[in-house]
Amino acid sequence: MNATIETILSRRSIRSFQDKPLKEEDLKTIMDCALHAPSARGLQTWKFTVIESREKIQELAKAMGEALGRAGYDMYQPQVIIIPSNERTSPYGMEDNACALENIFLAAASLGIGSVWINQLRDVCDEPAVRSLLREYHIPDEHVVYGLAALGYGNGEPAPKERIGKVEYIR
Ligand SMILES: Cc1cc2nc3c(=O)[nH]c(=O)nc-3n(C[C@H](O)[C@H](O)[C@H](O)COP(=O)(O)O)c2cc1C
Secondary structure, rough: OOOOHHHHOEEEEEEEOOOOOOOOHHHHHHHEEEEEEEOOOOOOEEEEEEEEEHHHHHHHHHHHHHOOOOOOOOOOOOOOEEEEEEEOOOOHHHHHHEEEEEEHHHHHOOOOOOOEEEEOOHHHOOOOOHHHHHHHHOHHHHHEEEEEEEEEOOOOOOOOOOOOOOOOOOO
């Protein structure tokens, strides 16, 4: 099996992270992979905001938790979050961002870095307290967020997960 297939087949969502910073060069490689994801008509209207400050991640999680009514919400305390945003009027912004996120997850896994999709920002990205933080991070007001990637070195090895989706070949 080649290394790409092996990474795809072994990647799992990681929800418990070590308190250990990621290497800058790894993060740069991951972001390069995000930028190489497919996008509809090649428009690439996305922006990627990489937050490496644990304090700022906590601050955003707190604002999200308050907007969601979830006390103690912490996005699993990752080392880094990557927020892909996209123009709210882009008809394919959600799909484009999802492709970029998958590239991020796979690149991270190939480098031994754990990751998970965090969905909650999509529901609260326009709540005033959350939007005000996004503005501080230079995410344009005309951008929305569909999901973000939480990253860090995982605690322990995840077990494989049974795949139950159906595949049918018509020949
Ligand atoms: C659109 C989408 C939203 C998701 N949202 C969350 C989330 O908010 N929190 C979370 O822990 N995992 C989230 N996940 C991760 C899934 O729960 C996970 O991919 C699934 O359980 C399969 O496990 P695996 O990634 O380890 O293969 C999301 C995944 C997708 C594709």
